[in-house]
Amino acid sequence: MQRKIEQNPGLATDLLLHAEMGTVSHDDRYIVMRTPEAPEYFFGNRLVLQRRPSQEDRAQLESDFAALVGVPPAIVHRSFAWPEDGTDEIGLDAFVAHGYAASVSSVLVSQRDALRPTATNNAVxxxxxxxxxxxxxxxxxxxxxxxxxxxxxxxxxxxxxxxxxxxxxxxxxxxxxxxxxxxxxxxxxxxxxxxxxxxxxxxxxxxxxxxxxxxxxxxxxxxxxxxxxxxxxxxxxxxxxxxxxxxxxxxxxxxxxxxxxxxxxxxxxxxxxx
The missing domain is CATH 3.40.630.30 (Gcn5-related N-acetyltransferase (GNAT))
Incomplete structure:
Protein backbone atom coordinates (compact mmCIF):
# COMPACT_ATOMS: atom_id res chain seq x y z
CA MET A 1 0.00 0.00 0.00
CA GLN A 2 2.79 2.41 0.91
CA ARG A 3 4.26 2.09 -2.58
CA LYS A 4 0.95 3.06 -4.23
CA ILE A 5 0.70 6.12 -2.00
CA GLU A 6 4.28 7.17 -2.71
CA GLN A 7 3.54 6.96 -6.45
CA ASN A 8 0.68 9.43 -6.02
CA PRO A 9 2.32 12.78 -5.19
CA GLY A 10 -1.02 14.27 -4.14
CA LEU A 11 -1.77 11.69 -1.46
CA ALA A 12 1.88 11.45 -0.45
CA THR A 13 2.11 15.19 0.24
CA ASP A 14 -1.34 15.19 1.88
CA LEU A 15 0.01 12.70 4.41
CA LEU A 16 3.26 14.60 4.92
CA LEU A 17 1.28 17.77 5.61
CA HIS A 18 -1.13 16.01 7.91
CA ALA A 19 1.68 14.38 9.88
CA GLU A 20 2.70 17.93 10.81
CA MET A 21 -0.88 19.03 11.60
CA GLY A 22 -2.39 15.93 13.22
CA THR A 23 -1.53 12.23 13.39
CA VAL A 24 -0.93 9.59 10.70
CA SER A 25 -0.74 5.89 11.48
CA HIS A 26 -0.51 2.78 9.29
CA ASP A 27 -1.71 -0.78 9.32
CA ASP A 28 -2.03 -3.47 6.66
CA ARG A 29 -5.41 -2.17 5.43
CA TYR A 30 -5.46 1.60 5.90
CA ILE A 31 -3.61 4.78 6.61
CA VAL A 32 -5.43 6.51 9.45
CA MET A 33 -5.51 10.32 9.51
CA ARG A 34 -6.72 11.95 12.73
CA THR A 35 -6.97 15.49 14.02
CA PRO A 36 -7.95 15.07 17.67
CA GLU A 37 -8.21 18.82 18.32
CA ALA A 38 -10.58 19.29 15.34
CA PRO A 39 -12.93 16.28 15.09
CA GLU A 40 -15.26 18.17 12.72
CA TYR A 41 -12.48 18.62 10.15
CA PHE A 42 -13.69 15.98 7.70
CA PHE A 43 -10.59 15.75 5.51
CA GLY A 44 -8.30 15.55 8.54
CA ASN A 45 -10.14 12.61 10.12
CA ARG A 46 -10.35 9.89 7.49
CA LEU A 47 -9.18 6.51 6.29
CA VAL A 48 -6.93 6.24 3.23
CA LEU A 49 -7.66 3.01 1.34
CA GLN A 50 -5.51 0.92 -0.96
CA ARG A 51 -8.01 1.09 -3.82
CA ARG A 52 -11.46 2.31 -4.86
CA PRO A 53 -14.08 0.68 -2.61
CA SER A 54 -16.98 -1.37 -3.91
CA GLN A 55 -20.51 -1.26 -2.53
CA GLU A 56 -19.82 -4.56 -0.77
CA ASP A 57 -17.04 -2.83 1.19
CA ARG A 58 -19.23 -0.10 2.67
CA ALA A 59 -20.41 -1.76 5.87
CA GLN A 60 -16.92 -2.96 6.77
CA LEU A 61 -15.42 0.44 6.00
CA GLU A 62 -17.95 2.18 8.22
CA SER A 63 -17.24 -0.26 11.06
CA ASP A 64 -13.48 0.19 10.69
CA PHE A 65 -13.85 3.97 10.54
CA ALA A 66 -15.74 3.91 13.84
CA ALA A 67 -13.03 1.77 15.46
CA LEU A 68 -10.01 3.61 14.07
CA VAL A 69 -11.15 7.24 13.73
CA GLY A 70 -14.15 7.72 16.01
CA VAL A 71 -17.88 7.76 16.58
CA PRO A 72 -20.52 10.33 17.60
CA PRO A 73 -20.75 12.65 19.36
CA ALA A 74 -17.10 13.57 18.71
CA ILE A 75 -16.91 12.21 15.14
CA VAL A 76 -20.20 12.48 13.23
CA HIS A 77 -18.88 11.98 9.69
CA ARG A 78 -17.20 9.19 7.71
CA SER A 79 -14.50 10.04 5.17
CA PHE A 80 -12.45 7.81 2.84
CA ALA A 81 -9.85 8.50 0.14
CA TRP A 82 -7.73 6.36 -2.17
CA PRO A 83 -5.28 6.56 -5.09
CA GLU A 84 -7.40 6.37 -8.22
CA ASP A 85 -5.96 4.48 -11.20
CA GLY A 86 -6.61 5.36 -14.82
CA THR A 87 -8.70 8.11 -16.37
CA ASP A 88 -12.06 6.35 -16.61
CA GLU A 89 -15.28 7.54 -15.03
CA ILE A 90 -15.53 6.53 -11.40
CA GLY A 91 -18.78 4.84 -10.41
CA LEU A 92 -19.64 5.60 -6.79
CA ASP A 93 -23.42 5.77 -7.18
CA ALA A 94 -23.94 3.12 -4.49
CA PHE A 95 -22.18 5.31 -1.93
CA VAL A 96 -24.02 8.43 -3.10
CA ALA A 97 -27.32 6.57 -2.69
CA HIS A 98 -26.43 6.12 0.99
CA GLY A 99 -25.83 9.82 1.55
CA TYR A 100 -22.14 10.15 0.67
CA ALA A 101 -20.68 13.02 -1.34
CA ALA A 102 -18.22 11.69 -3.93
CA SER A 103 -15.39 13.59 -5.60
CA VAL A 104 -12.34 13.00 -7.76
CA SER A 105 -9.29 15.27 -7.67
CA SER A 106 -6.51 15.66 -10.19
CA VAL A 107 -2.91 15.73 -9.01
CA LEU A 108 -1.01 18.21 -11.14
CA VAL A 109 2.78 18.33 -11.17
CA SER A 110 5.24 20.78 -12.66
CA GLN A 111 8.88 19.85 -13.00
CA ARG A 112 11.54 22.34 -12.05
CA ASP A 113 11.66 25.36 -14.39
CA ALA A 114 8.74 23.98 -16.43
CA LEU A 115 6.29 26.82 -15.79
CA ARG A 116 5.41 28.63 -18.99
CA PRO A 117 5.47 32.42 -19.39
CA THR A 118 2.01 33.90 -19.02
CA ALA A 119 0.32 37.26 -18.90
CA THR A 120 0.11 38.65 -15.37
CA ASN A 121 -1.85 41.47 -13.76
CA ASN A 122 0.41 44.42 -12.95
CA ALA A 123 -2.10 45.70 -10.41
CA VAL A 124 -1.50 42.62 -8.22
Missing part, protein backbone atom coordinates in the same frame (compact mmCIF):
# COMPACT_ATOMS: atom_id res chain seq x y z
CA UNK A 125 1.11 42.96 -5.48
CA UNK A 126 2.37 39.62 -4.14
CA UNK A 127 3.87 39.31 -0.67
CA UNK A 128 4.09 37.02 2.33
CA UNK A 129 1.40 37.20 5.01
CA UNK A 130 2.87 39.29 7.80
CA UNK A 131 0.03 40.23 10.16
CA UNK A 132 -3.05 39.02 11.98
CA UNK A 133 -5.09 41.19 9.64
CA UNK A 134 -3.87 39.17 6.64
CA UNK A 135 -5.05 35.98 8.32
CA UNK A 136 -8.37 37.54 9.33
CA UNK A 137 -8.96 38.46 5.68
CA UNK A 138 -7.98 34.91 4.72
CA UNK A 139 -10.61 33.55 7.09
CA UNK A 140 -13.31 35.72 5.49
CA UNK A 141 -12.40 34.61 1.96
CA UNK A 142 -12.09 30.96 2.99
CA UNK A 143 -15.45 31.00 4.73
CA UNK A 144 -17.06 32.39 1.58
CA UNK A 145 -15.88 29.23 -0.23
CA UNK A 146 -17.69 26.93 2.20
CA UNK A 147 -21.14 25.48 1.39
CA UNK A 148 -22.61 27.31 4.40
CA UNK A 149 -20.38 30.24 5.46
CA UNK A 150 -22.66 31.08 8.40
CA UNK A 151 -22.48 27.60 9.96
CA UNK A 152 -20.54 27.42 13.22
CA UNK A 153 -18.91 24.16 12.09
CA UNK A 154 -17.54 25.97 9.03
CA UNK A 155 -16.09 28.66 11.28
CA UNK A 156 -14.42 26.10 13.55
CA UNK A 157 -12.91 24.21 10.59
CA UNK A 158 -11.47 27.38 9.06
CA UNK A 159 -10.16 28.58 12.43
CA UNK A 160 -8.44 25.23 12.89
CA UNK A 161 -6.85 25.40 9.44
CA UNK A 162 -5.59 28.93 10.11
CA UNK A 163 -3.96 27.83 13.37
CA UNK A 164 -2.49 24.68 11.80
CA UNK A 165 -1.01 26.54 8.82
CA UNK A 166 0.50 29.18 11.08
CA UNK A 167 2.13 26.45 13.17
CA UNK A 168 3.63 24.94 10.01
CA UNK A 169 5.01 28.34 9.07
CA UNK A 170 6.47 28.80 12.56
CA UNK A 171 8.20 25.42 12.08
CA UNK A 172 9.65 26.78 8.81
CA UNK A 173 7.95 24.11 6.69
CA UNK A 174 6.70 26.77 4.26
CA UNK A 175 4.92 30.10 3.94
CA UNK A 176 1.63 31.73 3.05
CA UNK A 177 1.45 34.24 0.22
CA UNK A 178 -1.17 36.83 -0.62
CA UNK A 179 -2.20 38.71 -3.77
CA UNK A 180 -3.21 42.29 -2.99
CA UNK A 181 -4.86 45.00 -5.07
CA UNK A 182 -4.86 48.49 -3.54
CA UNK A 183 -3.94 46.93 -0.21
CA UNK A 184 -6.85 44.44 -0.17
CA UNK A 185 -6.33 40.69 -0.10
CA UNK A 186 -7.85 39.21 -3.27
CA UNK A 187 -6.14 35.82 -3.40
CA UNK A 188 -3.76 33.60 -1.48
CA UNK A 189 -2.00 30.25 -1.33
CA UNK A 190 0.28 28.21 0.87
CA UNK A 191 3.48 26.55 -0.33
CA UNK A 192 5.07 23.90 1.88
CA UNK A 193 8.25 21.94 1.26
CA UNK A 194 9.18 18.32 1.83
CA UNK A 195 12.68 17.67 0.54
CA UNK A 196 12.67 18.31 -3.20
CA UNK A 197 8.87 18.56 -3.44
CA UNK A 198 6.80 21.71 -2.98
CA UNK A 199 3.08 21.34 -2.26
CA UNK A 200 0.63 24.17 -2.90
CA UNK A 201 -2.29 24.42 -0.51
CA UNK A 202 -5.66 26.22 -0.53
CA UNK A 203 -5.22 28.29 -3.69
CA UNK A 204 -8.11 30.74 -3.67
CA UNK A 205 -9.15 33.95 -5.43
CA UNK A 206 -11.81 36.24 -4.01
CA UNK A 207 -14.97 35.74 -6.05
CA UNK A 208 -15.25 39.36 -7.20
CA UNK A 209 -11.69 39.27 -8.60
CA UNK A 210 -11.81 36.04 -10.60
CA UNK A 211 -10.86 36.03 -14.29
CA UNK A 212 -8.54 38.99 -13.74
CA UNK A 213 -5.24 37.11 -13.73
CA UNK A 214 -4.93 37.16 -9.93
CA UNK A 215 -4.21 33.44 -9.54
CA UNK A 216 -1.86 33.35 -12.54
CA UNK A 217 0.09 36.29 -11.14
CA UNK A 218 0.21 34.84 -7.65
CA UNK A 219 1.41 31.39 -8.76
CA UNK A 220 3.97 32.83 -11.16
CA UNK A 221 5.46 35.15 -8.54
CA UNK A 222 5.52 32.57 -5.76
CA UNK A 223 7.28 30.01 -7.96
CA UNK A 224 9.78 32.64 -9.05
CA UNK A 225 10.56 33.77 -5.50
CA UNK A 226 10.12 30.68 -3.35
CA UNK A 227 10.26 27.40 -5.25
CA UNK A 228 14.03 27.51 -5.66
CA UNK A 229 15.58 24.23 -6.75
CA UNK A 230 12.66 21.96 -5.88
CA UNK A 231 12.35 19.15 -8.41
CA UNK A 232 8.55 19.03 -8.39
CA UNK A 233 5.67 21.33 -7.50
CA UNK A 234 2.32 19.71 -6.70
CA UNK A 235 -1.25 21.01 -6.84
CA UNK A 236 -4.35 18.95 -5.99
CA UNK A 237 -7.68 20.23 -7.31
CA UNK A 238 -11.17 18.81 -7.70
CA UNK A 239 -11.73 17.79 -11.31
CA UNK A 240 -14.78 20.06 -11.47
CA UNK A 241 -12.73 23.07 -10.33
CA UNK A 242 -12.70 25.98 -12.76
CA UNK A 243 -8.95 26.67 -12.44
CA UNK A 244 -7.68 23.29 -13.69
CA UNK A 245 -7.15 24.50 -17.24
CA UNK A 246 -5.30 27.55 -15.98
CA UNK A 247 -2.91 25.34 -14.01
CA UNK A 248 -2.27 23.28 -17.13
CA UNK A 249 -1.70 26.41 -19.21
CA UNK A 250 0.99 27.41 -16.69
CA UNK A 251 2.81 24.11 -17.24
CA UNK A 252 1.32 21.77 -14.63
CA UNK A 253 0.46 18.32 -15.98
CA UNK A 254 -2.06 15.83 -14.60
CA UNK A 255 -0.08 12.94 -13.18
CA UNK A 256 -2.45 11.10 -10.83
CA UNK A 257 -5.93 11.14 -9.32
CA UNK A 258 -7.44 10.87 -5.86
CA UNK A 259 -10.93 9.50 -5.24
CA UNK A 260 -12.91 10.21 -2.10
CA UNK A 261 -16.30 9.82 -0.46
CA UNK A 262 -17.57 11.59 2.63
CA UNK A 263 -20.75 11.13 4.63
CA UNK A 264 -21.84 13.91 6.96
CA UNK A 265 -25.11 14.92 8.62
CA UNK A 266 -27.12 17.39 6.60
CA UNK A 267 -26.39 20.12 9.14
CA UNK A 268 -22.63 19.73 8.75
CA UNK A 269 -20.86 21.18 5.66
CA UNK A 270 -18.24 19.16 3.84
CA UNK A 271 -15.23 21.47 4.01
CA UNK A 272 -14.26 22.63 0.54
CA UNK A 273 -10.92 24.24 1.39
CA UNK A 274 -8.11 21.69 1.21
Missing amino acids: HVRLFDSDRDWADWVRISLSEMPDPTCEVSRRCIDYQRSAYRRLIDKQVGNWWGAFIDGELVGSLGLFFFGHIGRFQSIVTREDHRNKGVCRTLLTEVVKRAAGMRDRLVIVADESYHALRMYEALGFARQARIGSVCYAPATSPVDSVA
Whole structure:
Protein backbone atom coordinates (compact mmCIF):
# COMPACT_ATOMS: atom_id res chain seq x y z
CA MET A 1 0.00 0.00 0.00
CA GLN A 2 2.79 2.41 0.91
CA ARG A 3 4.26 2.09 -2.58
CA LYS A 4 0.95 3.06 -4.23
CA ILE A 5 0.70 6.12 -2.00
CA GLU A 6 4.28 7.17 -2.71
CA GLN A 7 3.54 6.96 -6.45
CA ASN A 8 0.68 9.43 -6.02
CA PRO A 9 2.32 12.78 -5.19
CA GLY A 10 -1.02 14.27 -4.14
CA LEU A 11 -1.77 11.69 -1.46
CA ALA A 12 1.88 11.45 -0.45
CA THR A 13 2.11 15.19 0.24
CA ASP A 14 -1.34 15.19 1.88
CA LEU A 15 0.01 12.70 4.41
CA LEU A 16 3.26 14.60 4.92
CA LEU A 17 1.28 17.77 5.61
CA HIS A 18 -1.13 16.01 7.91
CA ALA A 19 1.68 14.38 9.88
CA GLU A 20 2.70 17.93 10.81
CA MET A 21 -0.88 19.03 11.60
CA GLY A 22 -2.39 15.93 13.22
CA THR A 23 -1.53 12.23 13.39
CA VAL A 24 -0.93 9.59 10.70
CA SER A 25 -0.74 5.89 11.48
CA HIS A 26 -0.51 2.78 9.29
CA ASP A 27 -1.71 -0.78 9.32
CA ASP A 28 -2.03 -3.47 6.66
CA ARG A 29 -5.41 -2.17 5.43
CA TYR A 30 -5.46 1.60 5.90
CA ILE A 31 -3.61 4.78 6.61
CA VAL A 32 -5.43 6.51 9.45
CA MET A 33 -5.51 10.32 9.51
CA ARG A 34 -6.72 11.95 12.73
CA THR A 35 -6.97 15.49 14.02
CA PRO A 36 -7.95 15.07 17.67
CA GLU A 37 -8.21 18.82 18.32
CA ALA A 38 -10.58 19.29 15.34
CA PRO A 39 -12.93 16.28 15.09
CA GLU A 40 -15.26 18.17 12.72
CA TYR A 41 -12.48 18.62 10.15
CA PHE A 42 -13.69 15.98 7.70
CA PHE A 43 -10.59 15.75 5.51
CA GLY A 44 -8.30 15.55 8.54
CA ASN A 45 -10.14 12.61 10.12
CA ARG A 46 -10.35 9.89 7.49
CA LEU A 47 -9.18 6.51 6.29
CA VAL A 48 -6.93 6.24 3.23
CA LEU A 49 -7.66 3.01 1.34
CA GLN A 50 -5.51 0.92 -0.96
CA ARG A 51 -8.01 1.09 -3.82
CA ARG A 52 -11.46 2.31 -4.86
CA PRO A 53 -14.08 0.68 -2.61
CA SER A 54 -16.98 -1.37 -3.91
CA GLN A 55 -20.51 -1.26 -2.53
CA GLU A 56 -19.82 -4.56 -0.77
CA ASP A 57 -17.04 -2.83 1.19
CA ARG A 58 -19.23 -0.10 2.67
CA ALA A 59 -20.41 -1.76 5.87
CA GLN A 60 -16.92 -2.96 6.77
CA LEU A 61 -15.42 0.44 6.00
CA GLU A 62 -17.95 2.18 8.22
CA SER A 63 -17.24 -0.26 11.06
CA ASP A 64 -13.48 0.19 10.69
CA PHE A 65 -13.85 3.97 10.54
CA ALA A 66 -15.74 3.91 13.84
CA ALA A 67 -13.03 1.77 15.46
CA LEU A 68 -10.01 3.61 14.07
CA VAL A 69 -11.15 7.24 13.73
CA GLY A 70 -14.15 7.72 16.01
CA VAL A 71 -17.88 7.76 16.58
CA PRO A 72 -20.52 10.33 17.60
CA PRO A 73 -20.75 12.65 19.36
CA ALA A 74 -17.10 13.57 18.71
CA ILE A 75 -16.91 12.21 15.14
CA VAL A 76 -20.20 12.48 13.23
CA HIS A 77 -18.88 11.98 9.69
CA ARG A 78 -17.20 9.19 7.71
CA SER A 79 -14.50 10.04 5.17
CA PHE A 80 -12.45 7.81 2.84
CA ALA A 81 -9.85 8.50 0.14
CA TRP A 82 -7.73 6.36 -2.17
CA PRO A 83 -5.28 6.56 -5.09
CA GLU A 84 -7.40 6.37 -8.22
CA ASP A 85 -5.96 4.48 -11.20
CA GLY A 86 -6.61 5.36 -14.82
CA THR A 87 -8.70 8.11 -16.37
CA ASP A 88 -12.06 6.35 -16.61
CA GLU A 89 -15.28 7.54 -15.03
CA ILE A 90 -15.53 6.53 -11.40
CA GLY A 91 -18.78 4.84 -10.41
CA LEU A 92 -19.64 5.60 -6.79
CA ASP A 93 -23.42 5.77 -7.18
CA ALA A 94 -23.94 3.12 -4.49
CA PHE A 95 -22.18 5.31 -1.93
CA VAL A 96 -24.02 8.43 -3.10
CA ALA A 97 -27.32 6.57 -2.69
CA HIS A 98 -26.43 6.12 0.99
CA GLY A 99 -25.83 9.82 1.55
CA TYR A 100 -22.14 10.15 0.67
CA ALA A 101 -20.68 13.02 -1.34
CA ALA A 102 -18.22 11.69 -3.93
CA SER A 103 -15.39 13.59 -5.60
CA VAL A 104 -12.34 13.00 -7.76
CA SER A 105 -9.29 15.27 -7.67
CA SER A 106 -6.51 15.66 -10.19
CA VAL A 107 -2.91 15.73 -9.01
CA LEU A 108 -1.01 18.21 -11.14
CA VAL A 109 2.78 18.33 -11.17
CA SER A 110 5.24 20.78 -12.66
CA GLN A 111 8.88 19.85 -13.00
CA ARG A 112 11.54 22.34 -12.05
CA ASP A 113 11.66 25.36 -14.39
CA ALA A 114 8.74 23.98 -16.43
CA LEU A 115 6.29 26.82 -15.79
CA ARG A 116 5.41 28.63 -18.99
CA PRO A 117 5.47 32.42 -19.39
CA THR A 118 2.01 33.90 -19.02
CA ALA A 119 0.32 37.26 -18.90
CA THR A 120 0.11 38.65 -15.37
CA ASN A 121 -1.85 41.47 -13.76
CA ASN A 122 0.41 44.42 -12.95
CA ALA A 123 -2.10 45.70 -10.41
CA VAL A 124 -1.50 42.62 -8.22
CA HIS A 125 1.11 42.96 -5.48
CA VAL A 126 2.37 39.62 -4.14
CA ARG A 127 3.87 39.31 -0.67
CA LEU A 128 4.09 37.02 2.33
CA PHE A 129 1.40 37.20 5.01
CA ASP A 130 2.87 39.29 7.80
CA SER A 131 0.03 40.23 10.16
CA ASP A 132 -3.05 39.02 11.98
CA ARG A 133 -5.09 41.19 9.64
CA ASP A 134 -3.87 39.17 6.64
CA TRP A 135 -5.05 35.98 8.32
CA ALA A 136 -8.37 37.54 9.33
CA ASP A 137 -8.96 38.46 5.68
CA TRP A 138 -7.98 34.91 4.72
CA VAL A 139 -10.61 33.55 7.09
CA ARG A 140 -13.31 35.72 5.49
CA ILE A 141 -12.40 34.61 1.96
CA SER A 142 -12.09 30.96 2.99
CA LEU A 143 -15.45 31.00 4.73
CA SER A 144 -17.06 32.39 1.58
CA GLU A 145 -15.88 29.23 -0.23
CA MET A 146 -17.69 26.93 2.20
CA PRO A 147 -21.14 25.48 1.39
CA ASP A 148 -22.61 27.31 4.40
CA PRO A 149 -20.38 30.24 5.46
CA THR A 150 -22.66 31.08 8.40
CA CYS A 151 -22.48 27.60 9.96
CA GLU A 152 -20.54 27.42 13.22
CA VAL A 153 -18.91 24.16 12.09
CA SER A 154 -17.54 25.97 9.03
CA ARG A 155 -16.09 28.66 11.28
CA ARG A 156 -14.42 26.10 13.55
CA CYS A 157 -12.91 24.21 10.59
CA ILE A 158 -11.47 27.38 9.06
CA ASP A 159 -10.16 28.58 12.43
CA TYR A 160 -8.44 25.23 12.89
CA GLN A 161 -6.85 25.40 9.44
CA ARG A 162 -5.59 28.93 10.11
CA SER A 163 -3.96 27.83 13.37
CA ALA A 164 -2.49 24.68 11.80
CA TYR A 165 -1.01 26.54 8.82
CA ARG A 166 0.50 29.18 11.08
CA ARG A 167 2.13 26.45 13.17
CA LEU A 168 3.63 24.94 10.01
CA ILE A 169 5.01 28.34 9.07
CA ASP A 170 6.47 28.80 12.56
CA LYS A 171 8.20 25.42 12.08
CA GLN A 172 9.65 26.78 8.81
CA VAL A 173 7.95 24.11 6.69
CA GLY A 174 6.70 26.77 4.26
CA ASN A 175 4.92 30.10 3.94
CA TRP A 176 1.63 31.73 3.05
CA TRP A 177 1.45 34.24 0.22
CA GLY A 178 -1.17 36.83 -0.62
CA ALA A 179 -2.20 38.71 -3.77
CA PHE A 180 -3.21 42.29 -2.99
CA ILE A 181 -4.86 45.00 -5.07
CA ASP A 182 -4.86 48.49 -3.54
CA GLY A 183 -3.94 46.93 -0.21
CA GLU A 184 -6.85 44.44 -0.17
CA LEU A 185 -6.33 40.69 -0.10
CA VAL A 186 -7.85 39.21 -3.27
CA GLY A 187 -6.14 35.82 -3.40
CA SER A 188 -3.76 33.60 -1.48
CA LEU A 189 -2.00 30.25 -1.33
CA GLY A 190 0.28 28.21 0.87
CA LEU A 191 3.48 26.55 -0.33
CA PHE A 192 5.07 23.90 1.88
CA PHE A 193 8.25 21.94 1.26
CA PHE A 194 9.18 18.32 1.83
CA GLY A 195 12.68 17.67 0.54
CA HIS A 196 12.67 18.31 -3.20
CA ILE A 197 8.87 18.56 -3.44
CA GLY A 198 6.80 21.71 -2.98
CA ARG A 199 3.08 21.34 -2.26
CA PHE A 200 0.63 24.17 -2.90
CA GLN A 201 -2.29 24.42 -0.51
CA SER A 202 -5.66 26.22 -0.53
CA ILE A 203 -5.22 28.29 -3.69
CA VAL A 204 -8.11 30.74 -3.67
CA THR A 205 -9.15 33.95 -5.43
CA ARG A 206 -11.81 36.24 -4.01
CA GLU A 207 -14.97 35.74 -6.05
CA ASP A 208 -15.25 39.36 -7.20
CA HIS A 209 -11.69 39.27 -8.60
CA ARG A 210 -11.81 36.04 -10.60
CA ASN A 211 -10.86 36.03 -14.29
CA LYS A 212 -8.54 38.99 -13.74
CA GLY A 213 -5.24 37.11 -13.73
CA VAL A 214 -4.93 37.16 -9.93
CA CYS A 215 -4.21 33.44 -9.54
CA ARG A 216 -1.86 33.35 -12.54
CA THR A 217 0.09 36.29 -11.14
CA LEU A 218 0.21 34.84 -7.65
CA LEU A 219 1.41 31.39 -8.76
CA THR A 220 3.97 32.83 -11.16
CA GLU A 221 5.46 35.15 -8.54
CA VAL A 222 5.52 32.57 -5.76
CA VAL A 223 7.28 30.01 -7.96
CA LYS A 224 9.78 32.64 -9.05
CA ARG A 225 10.56 33.77 -5.50
CA ALA A 226 10.12 30.68 -3.35
CA ALA A 227 10.26 27.40 -5.25
CA GLY A 228 14.03 27.51 -5.66
CA MET A 229 15.58 24.23 -6.75
CA ARG A 230 12.66 21.96 -5.88
CA ASP A 231 12.35 19.15 -8.41
CA ARG A 232 8.55 19.03 -8.39
CA LEU A 233 5.67 21.33 -7.50
CA VAL A 234 2.32 19.71 -6.70
CA ILE A 235 -1.25 21.01 -6.84
CA VAL A 236 -4.35 18.95 -5.99
CA ALA A 237 -7.68 20.23 -7.31
CA ASP A 238 -11.17 18.81 -7.70
CA GLU A 239 -11.73 17.79 -11.31
CA SER A 240 -14.78 20.06 -11.47
CA TYR A 241 -12.73 23.07 -10.33
CA HIS A 242 -12.70 25.98 -12.76
CA ALA A 243 -8.95 26.67 -12.44
CA LEU A 244 -7.68 23.29 -13.69
CA ARG A 245 -7.15 24.50 -17.24
CA MET A 246 -5.30 27.55 -15.98
CA TYR A 247 -2.91 25.34 -14.01
CA GLU A 248 -2.27 23.28 -17.13
CA ALA A 249 -1.70 26.41 -19.21
CA LEU A 250 0.99 27.41 -16.69
CA GLY A 251 2.81 24.11 -17.24
CA PHE A 252 1.32 21.77 -14.63
CA ALA A 253 0.46 18.32 -15.98
CA ARG A 254 -2.06 15.83 -14.60
CA GLN A 255 -0.08 12.94 -13.18
CA ALA A 256 -2.45 11.10 -10.83
CA ARG A 257 -5.93 11.14 -9.32
CA ILE A 258 -7.44 10.87 -5.86
CA GLY A 259 -10.93 9.50 -5.24
CA SER A 260 -12.91 10.21 -2.10
CA VAL A 261 -16.30 9.82 -0.46
CA CYS A 262 -17.57 11.59 2.63
CA TYR A 263 -20.75 11.13 4.63
CA ALA A 264 -21.84 13.91 6.96
CA PRO A 265 -25.11 14.92 8.62
CA ALA A 266 -27.12 17.39 6.60
CA THR A 267 -26.39 20.12 9.14
CA SER A 268 -22.63 19.73 8.75
CA PRO A 269 -20.86 21.18 5.66
CA VAL A 270 -18.24 19.16 3.84
CA ASP A 271 -15.23 21.47 4.01
CA SER A 272 -14.26 22.63 0.54
CA VAL A 273 -10.92 24.24 1.39
CA ALA A 274 -8.11 21.69 1.21
